[in-house]
Amino acid sequence: MANPIKTINNKNIKYLKAFIVNELWDNKTKYNHFKIFINKLLHLHSY
Numbered sequence: 001m002a003n004p005i006k007t008i009n010n011k012n013i014k015y016l017k018a019f020i021v022n023e024l025w026d027n028k029t030k031y032n033h034f035k036i037f038i039n040k041l042l043h044l045h046s047y
Helices: 004-046
Strands: none
């Protein structure tokens, strides 16, 4: 049986890299939006 890890590395490494980069970027963006949202809530409560 072929090693699945090797198969993934050989066939899909560039797709995997692109996926990881996109996911990390997406999560960073979501996190920043979340931070902005929390800051707005905190400002509302401070009045």
